[in-house]
């Protein structure tokens with residue numbers, strides 16, 4: 341079957357700050373990623389997605405971009421980026437970069453010019469400024485807590501759906517369109533294979549910026565704040581640019597929504613190639629919930645994707661542990677087999693291949709996610725899934741940084757047992773399991789059809805076939821019989837006497 345690389349790719353998210361630090365300042369960087377490319381090739385992924393490494397004051401870990409065409413010195417230089425792309429390509433790995441079009445940094449030249457210009461000026465028209473008097477222009481709340489508006493000394497307010505350091509751009513201004521088309525070309529010319537679009541369902545806000553009931557301010561299909569129909573025009577423009585380059589360049593949207601139909605609207609022949617399927621990530625440990633998401637997705641979304649963790653959510657090992665303590669790792673490994681057996685592409689988050697848990701007890705004073713501060717410490721925020729990776733050794737910094745350097749977030753002592761080096765030497769490790777699963781998927785995938793068929797499943801379990809592959813998962817409390825098979829190809833835990841234990845999945849032929 342001949343189809344573009346991204347259709348069934350396994351993409352590995354690199355949260356650059358926390359992946360590998362070559363410079364020794366305690367923060368991950370592009371040279372660190374480059375050194376670890378052999379690890380990623382051995383793991384067996386097809387592509388990497390790099391979180392933002394652009395110039396940024398780092399109010400939100402780089403999702404506040406002050407120059408979209410340069411690398412922040414914290415992460416290296418454009419030369420480091422070019423070298424990384426060249427080496428990744430030489431190893432057969434594609435490179436996806438993040439693009440952040442909903443907002444810029446408040447230190448971006450445009451916002452600085454807007455601050456210096458009067459109300460009603462073209463400089464202010466690139467952002468969402470409004471008059472409001474003593475009170476903000478409307479009742480919108482920031483996704484990071486607190487009001488979505490900040491007032492300037494001259495009395496005008498500006499909108500920021502995230503931190504005040506992330507002013508929202510005004511996509512009704514044609515200058516904004518032209519700028520981002522140029523930014524896309526800048527990185528495409530440097531050889532990137534695709535883009536991950538930050539807050540892809542943002543961008544446009546309803547005309548008049550109306551007050552909105554709190555329940556409609558949540559991420560949903562269409563609200564005054566999210567998923568405006570005009571947004572799709574932007575991706576049509578972007579798709580034309582992507583298609584004007586050779587090599588199946590792609591874009592995947594970060595689309596938080598409450599319906600598969602809405603997700604599918606972004607994935608069209610003249611729009612994005614993919615959108616993250618967060619319904620899969622949000623599903624509880626339940627065969628009914630899993631089946632519903634799978635059926636909904638396959639029936640609705642062309643080129644489906646599957647994702648369990650990323651840099652914004654509690655790691656799935658820990659999510660699964662929350663309902664039944666002690667089960668998290670087994671469930672995480674089982675869920676992987678299901679997602680890798682499904683048609684479409686899968687997104688992994690750095691460290692899940694090591695079975696890393698969320699770090700829930702970061703010492704006070706170390707947390708850096710703006711959510712923590714903005715919520716007055718009520719919400720922990722996302723630092724717990726961003727703790728730097730343990731590569732080797734028995735003490736901090738576990739090979740993340742050169743010895744003696746302090747990683748930007750402290751790593752737990754238990755991570756000595758979870759280092760990549762330790763696991764690489766152990767055939768029973770989570771890392772070895774991920775390598776086996778990815779290798780097997782790679783050998784099978786082009787021969788498997790695009791659809792699945794459900795088989796009768798014992799209570800608590802799910803069984804489906806995809807061509808010659810059978811996948812079963814047991815989400816219930818009791819062992820269930822294995823479906824008919826000739827061979828066990830891979831299982832996420834040990835299998836005894838023809839039964840599938842709880843919290844275990846298997847591939848059969």
Ligand code: GLC
Nearest residue numbers: 400403440502538539651652
């Ligand atoms: C996206 C990013 C998240 C960031 C936010 C604002 O959701 O994944 O990390 O904080 O956008 O840019």
